[in-house]
Structures are given as structure tokens and as C-alpha cells.
Amino acid sequence: xxxxxxxxxxxxxxxxxxxxxxCTVEGTSNPNLYWYRQxxxxxxxxxxxxxxxxxxxxEVPQNLSASRPQDRQFILSSKKxxxxxxxxxxxxWSPIREQxxxxxxxxxxx
Amino acid sequence: xxxxxxxxxxxxxxxGTPVLLRCNYSSSYSPSLFWYVQHPNKGLQLLLKYTSxxxxxxxxxxxxxxxxKSETSFxxxxxxxxxxxxxxxxxxxxxxFGNEKLTxxxxxxxxxxx
Numbered sequence: 001x002x003x004x005x006x007x008x009x010x011x012x013x014x015x016x017x018x019x020x021x022x023c024t025v026e027g028t029s030n031p032n033l034y035w036y037r038q039x040x041x042x043x044x045x046x047x048x049x050x051x052x053x054x055x056x057x058x059e060v061p062q063n064l065s066a067s068r069p070q071d072r073q074f075i076l077s078s079k080k081x082x083x084x085x086x087x088x089x090x091x092x093w094s095p096i097r098e099q100x101x102x103x104x105x106x107x108x109x110x
Numbered sequence: 111x112x113x114x115x116x117x118x119x120x121x122x123x124x125x126g127t128p129v130l131l132r133c134n135y136s137s138s139y140s141p142s143l144f145w146y147v148q149h150p151n152k153g154l155q156l157l158l159k160y161t162s163x164x165x166x167x168x169x170x171x172x173x174x175x176x177x178x179k180s181e182t183s184f185x186x187x188x189x190x191x192x193x194x195x196x197x198x199x200x201x202x203x204x205x206x207f208g209n210e211k212l213t214x215x216x217x218x219x220x221x222x223x224x
Contacts, residue, residue, distance in 0.1 A: 034212075043200065043216040044154075090153055097142050097161055097204060099212060101153040 002027035006102035019078040023091030031093040033074040038088040112137040116215035129188040133201030142204040
């Protein structure tokens with residue numbers, strides 16, 4: 001069966017520091033991969049999606065970036081965090097139609 | 111373009127009474143529709159999905175939803191609420207164009223009154 005992992009589960013970072021969140025999927029190959037952000041009390045905002053290694057599409061201009069160095073690995077990064085980057089970050093993978101979500105990373109920027 | 115409107119940001123029901131969470135969608139093409147549930151500080155779990163087969167869809171935990179094209183609605187229902195149903199619920203639409211991009215509603219927080 002397929003599983004999706006995210007780490008870390010929680011993270012507290014100062015403004016201006018770098019960020020690296022990792023997502024990996026097991027039990028499948030060539031999945032579509034997605035990064036979402038959920039701000040407090042709001043819905044999910046699609047940040048990036050990837051249909052293959054090295055293929056990244058950005059949905060919202062911001063100071064975040066994403067990379068897919070391996071088939072089942074998706075990384076969300078920032079060189080300098082802003083206060084507004086705080087939120088709950090969710091990774092998801094898709095075989096076809098529906099998406100399956102990881103447990104999420106709670107990021108607090110102070 | 112596609113969009114989803116969840117008509118209620120917060121719904122409260124008593125335990126054992128019916129649940130109705132409303133969702134209306136807009137899509138230029140024949141959409142796929144989903145309901146996801148999120149418990150506090152957890153990821154999202156798929157409750158059920160509609161993908162152009164039967165219009166009445168049954169999901170996990172006793173939930174079901176009916177796709178009504180004429181009303182552009184996909185309301186989520188459950189005959190009898192349980193305390194464990196307290197969570198945030200998201201109605202979601204997909205454009206079915208291969209990249210599987212989902213558009214999420216803003217969510218409905220369901221509170222169950224003992």
C-alpha cells in the first residue's frame with residue numbers, strides 16, 4: 001500500500017531563516033505531487049505541483065520554492081522566511097483523480 | 111475556471127441528529143467532486159468522491175453525498191451524528207484535465223453537541 005510522509009511535524013523558525021520541508025511517498029511510482037498551505041481558519045491554497053522529476057509548476061508567487069530531486073521526493077524551501085509564511089503545510093500525492101494527503105507540518109515563524 | 115462555495119462556515123448539531131453540509135460548485139466541464147475531512151492538526155482524509163458514475167455516493171463513516179447537476183450542488187449528509195464526526199469538512203472540485211488540480215472550498219467546521 002501507499003504511504004506519504006512529511007517531516008518535521010512541527011517547526012518554529014525566526015524571520016529571515018531558511019526553510020526545508022520534505023515529503024516522500026512510498027509504494028507507488030511517478031505520482032503527481034502537491035504542496036498546499038493552510039492558514040489559520042482558512043481553506044487550502046495550492047502552492048506547487050509536480051508531474052515528474054524536475055517538473056515544478058508554481059501556483060502563487062511568493063518567497064517559497066519547490067524541488068523534486070527524485071521520483072517520490074518533494075521538497076518545499078525558502079531562503080528567508082516571512083511572518084506570513086506561518087501555517088500548516090500539507091503534501092499530497094495523486095494516482096488519478098483524488099489526492100492523498102500527508103500528516104502535515106505546522107510552521108510557526110516568529 | 112472552477113470554484114467551490116461552502117455555504118456554512120460553521121454547523122452545530124446534536125449527537126444523534128442528521129448532518130447536512132452544503133456545497134455548490136462551478137465548473138466549465140464535467141467535474142469530479144470530493145469531500146475531505148480534517149481533524150485538528152491532522153492531514154486530510156478522503157470521505158467520498160463523485161467521478162461521473164452514480165450520482166448518490168456513499169463514503170466512509172456513514173456519510174453520503176448527492177451530485178445534482180441542475181442545482182450544481184454536492185451536499186454532504188449523515189443520518190445520525192456521532193461525537194467523533196466533529197471536524198473540518200472540505201468540498202473539493204477537480205477539473206479532470208490530467209494534472210488533477212483540486213480547488214478547495216473554505217471549509218465547514220462541524221460541532222457535535224452532546
